[in-house]
Amino acid sequence: MQQQIDFKKFATYSKAGPRYTSYPTAIEFNTDYDYKSYLLDLQKDTNPLSLYLHLPFCRSACYFCGCNVIYTSKAENKTRYLSYLKKELSILKEQMDTSKDVYQLHFGGGTPTFFDADELKIIIELLRQTFPNFSDEAEISCEIDPRFFTKEQMEALKSGGFNRLSFGIQDFNPQTQKAIHRFQDFTLVQKAIEIARNYGIHSINFDLIYGLPYQNLQTFKETLHLCLKLNPDRFAIFNYAHVPWIKKTMRKIDETTLPHPEEKLKILEYNIEFLSQNGYKMIGMDHFAKPDDELFKSIAKNELRRNFQGYSTKGGTQTIGIGITSIGEGSNYYAQNHKDLASYEESIDKGQLPFCKGIQLSLDDKIRKTVIMKLMSNFKLDFKQIEEEFKIDFTTYFKEALEELEPLREVGLLEKTNDGLEVSQTGMLLIRNIAMPFDAYLKKFSNDKKVFSKTI
Ligand SMILES: C[S@@+](CC[C@H](N)C(=O)[O-])C[C@H]1O[C@@H](n2cnc3c(N)ncnc32)[C@H](O)[C@@H]1O
Numbered sequence: 001m002q003q004q005i006d007f008k009k010f011a012t013y014s015k016a017g018p019r020y021t022s023y024p025t026a027i028e029f030n031t032d033y034d035y036k037s038y039l040l041d042l043q044k045d046t047n048p049l050s051l052y053l054h055l056p057f058c059r060s061a062c063y064f065c066g067c068n069v070i071y072t073s074k075a076e077n078k079t080r081y082l083s084y085l086k087k088e089l090s091i092l093k094e095q096m097d098t099s100k101d102v103y104q105l106h107f108g109g110g111t112p113t114f115f116d117a118d119e120l121k122i123i124i125e126l127l128r129q130t131f132p133n134f135s136d137e138a139e140i141s142c143e144i145d146p147r148f149f150t151k152e153q154m155e156a157l158k159s160g161g162f163n164r165l166s167f168g169i170q171d172f173n174p175q176t177q178k179a180i181h182r183f184q185d186f187t188l189v190q191k192a193i194e195i196a197r198n199y200g201i202h203s204i205n206f207d208l209i210y211g212l213p214y215q216n217l218q219t220f221k222e223t224l225h226l227c228l229k230l231n232p233d234r235f236a237i238f239n240y241a242h243v244p245w246i247k248k249t250m251r252k253i254d255e256t257t258l259p260h261p262e263e264k265l266k267i268l269e270y271n272i273e274f275l276s277q278n279g280y281k282m283i284g285m286d287h288f289a290k291p292d293d294e295l296f297k298s299i300a301k302n303e304l305r306r307n308f309q310g311y312s313t314k315g316g317t318q319t320i321g322i323g324i325t326s327i328g329e330g331s332n333y334y335a336q337n338h339k340d341l342a343s344y345e346e347s348i349d350k351g352q353l354p355f356c357k358g359i360q361l362s363l364d365d366k367i368r369k370t371v372i373m374k375l376m377s378n379f380k381l382d383f384k385q386i387e388e389e390f391k392i393d394f395t396t397y398f399k400e401a402l403e404e405l406e407p408l409r410e411v412g413l414l415e416k417t418n419d420g421l422e423v424s425q426t427g428m429l430l431i432r433n434i435a436m437p438f439d440a441y442l443k444k445f446s447n448d449k450k451v452f453s454k455t456i
């Protein structure tokens with residue numbers, strides 16, 4: 001990065017804001033959007049499918065974790081969950097055209113590898129029976145906690161067609177690991193990666209988090225250097241979303257040990273510089289990939305999309321959320337499953353999908369969603385493209401948002417050209433701030449900091 005960045009100044013831009021894995025954000029999902037409306041939307045969407053399966057169980061709590069997790073070590077919980085998944089899939093088969101092509105499947109958690117090899121095989125078989133038309137080029141991925149990953153599980157995933165794995169690394173610093181209650185040394189991770197590589201997995205992602213207790217530029221450099229020795233194909237380096245008012249386990253983290261926004265900006269800038277020197281390119285807000293990675297190629301094809309898993313190479317799909325708490329996304333809706341096991345099971349026992357709430361997108365939502373997702377994915381905006389797609393005059397429609405962006409433009413976070421907006425290298429570090437003026441729902445939260453995590 002050539003520019004000298006004034007970290008002190010930009011650290012003051014840190015404010016509460018969405019991560020825009022959806023627009024409208026999940027906080028806008030509501031029960032006015034009812035089951036009947038959802039079924040109609042689910043059925044009329046003609047796009048090919050992307051499947052997300054949530055496997056919620058974890059053996060112990062990582063204090064930083066913002067995911068929807070159930071802590072347990074009991075095997076009977078898995079058996080019961082499996083039996084409900086089976087019923088959910090058969091209801092889906094009754095309610096929608098499950099013969100559409102499947103472009104993507106993702107197992108997320110929780111810890112998918114809480115399920116043993118035989119159980120994973122059963123789940124994969126059930127999915128393939130329900131959705132028989134997987135594309136030959138489907139991306140089939142699973143989140144792996146390296147502390148719980150065996151050769152047998154790898155074999156089950158491989159024989160089920162899995163071709164990408166994402167490993168939760170977080171940080172290698174022992175002091176940080178102690179503070180977040182997640183212990184995994186380099187050798188343990190190295191062994192897990194070896195298993196994956198031995199089974200011919202060519203796409204390996206590492207999840208890291210910056211902003212965790214006791215991290216500073218030096219400690220994070222060391223973590224990154226260690227990671228590089230294992231040569232992952234992608235990195236997802238998340239900004240720690242600290243929301244202790246929502247996630248109780250985060251209250252175990254001593255806030256005085258968290259790095260200051262200025263330090264976090266330095267870490268982020270270092271990540272970008274170090275990874276680009278080592279053959280990775282930044283993609284969207286928090287991802288990095290090698291130039292031959294599909295994620296990177298999808299930018300050139302204009303297919304990169306932001307979604308609940310971060311970024312995806314497949315635009316134009318209908319996402320079906322399966323399992324507790326999962327979120328589905330169609331061309332004009334979002335739909336979320338029940339978050340607690342009792343309600344999830346109750347719906348299924350009634351022969352209904354475990355739908356809990358959602359939102360049907362208005363035309364204004366669709367316009368703003370397109371704008372925000374383009375900014376979050378490509379760091380630029382072509383006004384004409386939006387004007388042609390939605391038959392609007394961009395500068396009139398977004399007069400207020402463009403005015404709100406002026407101060408950010410004046411300090412060099414973005415440029416306004418005749419045709420659109422272009423985010424600068426420094427602006428990339430603050431992309432959430434740049435997207436926020438286009439969000440029509442945010443105004444009501446302006447004085448309420450206890451909704452979203454901080455942008456830095
Ligand atoms: C759904 S979790 C599952 C990962 C898997 N269970 C593991 O721990 O290895 C996926 C990733 O989300 C990230 N994550 C979880 N909580 C977060 C938070 N509060 N802020 C930022 N990233 C978070 C972590 O990097 C984690 O690896």
Ligand code: SF4
Pocket residue numbers: 057058060061062065066067069109110111145168
């Ligand atoms: S980070 Fe992974 S293993 Fe840790 S609690 Fe969250 S989902 Fe479970």
